Amino acid sequence: MVDWHQFAEHASFYWQEFLEWFLSIPMYGQALVIVGAVAVVALAGILVYYVLKGVAYLIYYILKGVYYLLKAIFMGIYKIFEELYYAISGKPKPIKEESKKEEEVAQVIEPKIISQIKDSAPSEYDLVQPNATYCSECGSEFSAHMKEKLSANGSVFCIHCGKGFKVERIEVEQ
Known part of the structure; x- marks a missing residue:
């Protein structure tokens, strides 16, 4: 069996040595x-x-x-x-x-292609500078189709990154 008294004496001895050193x-x-x-x-x-x-x-x-x-x-x-x-x-x-x-x-359901009929009336949205249309997100230039959609609808999404753009209608007095 374990002699607990001897075990306690050894522990007490080492504890006293540690305290003296500390x-x-x-x-x-x-x-x-x-x-x-x-x-x-x-x-x-x-x-x-x-x-x-x-x-x-x-x-x-x-x-x-x-x-x-x-x-x-x-x-x-x-x-x-x-x-x-x-x-x-x-x-x-x-x-x-x-x-x-x-x-x-x-x-599989085949998608239907809906072509938009362009009005002969002038567009409500006019691009101020059609040659300066670039995506503010990715920096790529708008394609001709994107510029056409922007002029017709007033909104378009970039074909490269997907960012949406919207042109507000501005009335100009003549």
């Missing part, structure tokens, strides 16, 4: 020893926290993997027995209605 060093040394001890304890606590967190994550993902593995195994066994049941009994396998819904969703 009290013999100057005051700034004592402060540095205390700061160092606090830093070591804090770092040890942080280390223990992250080790426990890592172990918890490891256990979580191992259990999650085992769950999905067992789920797939049992689902496969279920499918095998289901197929055997329909093969032995001679009953037709029921058709699921979900597959019809998926086929309906997969249909």
